[in-house]
Amino acid sequence: MFYKQLDSGKYRYFEKYFDEKRNKWRQVTVTLKSKSRVAQSEAKNRLARKIEQSKKVPTANELQKQIVQNKTVQEIYEEWIVIRKQDVKPASFVAE
Incomplete structure (x- = not known):
């Protein structure tokens, strides 16, 4: 000190x-x-x-792990869909 x-x-x-x-x-x-x-x-x-x-x-990694552990696969998929729609053109998104 x-x-x-x-x-x-x-x-x-x-x-x-x-x-x-x-x-x-x-x-x-x-x-x-x-x-x-x-x-x-x-x-x-x-x-x-x-x-x-x-x-x-808790560190940022520990918080992230807690958030992911509390979510279902469906919730994570829905979040991914929103992000994916912003990344690709509408025609490409429909084709997927």
Whole structure:
């Protein structure tokens, strides 16, 4: 954890961590009024909570899998038909 003093006199605390789901380095921040040991301890606790919350958020791939798992083949086919009609000419669509 590290911190920087802002122009307003407050301190912004930073924590970097590696998000294994997304395979990226992430950074969370918290702003407090002082840099005392008590404030630093509070910042560590808040940053740890933020990191835990961000790890619980599902990725785009996980959301997509949930959406697909909840749909029937008929629903997916109907969505595909709408997209396909836009991609091809009407005569080609009827021929399919």
